[in-house]
Amino acid sequence: MCLAPNPADREDLEFLAQWIGLQLADAHARGGIASGGESIGVIAEDLQGRRDRLVFELVEMNRQDRRQLLSDHRSFQCLLSSKGTLAGLDQVAPD
DSSP, rough: OOOOOOOOOOHHHHHHHHHHHHHHHHHHHOOOOOSSBHHHHHHHHHHOHHHHHHHHHHHHHHHHHHHHHHHHHHHHHHHHHHHHHTHHHHSSSOO
């Protein structure tokens, strides 16, 4: 089974990334804390107006995620080439 290529272009992906980022920020801002308040106050206090700190932390987290993603992909490719496709798939979905 072969999947068709995704016709999304760079502009689509940038829009999606921005939208997901806004949703995530909103979820974090509305999230609760142990004392019952909203987390936006704690986040603002932690940043203390230093937007560059937030950007640095987000970029660093993304770098770590990318490294892990690439490592996982290499592992997956290695297993795929040595073990073949998903074990038992031929039993569940025979040709």
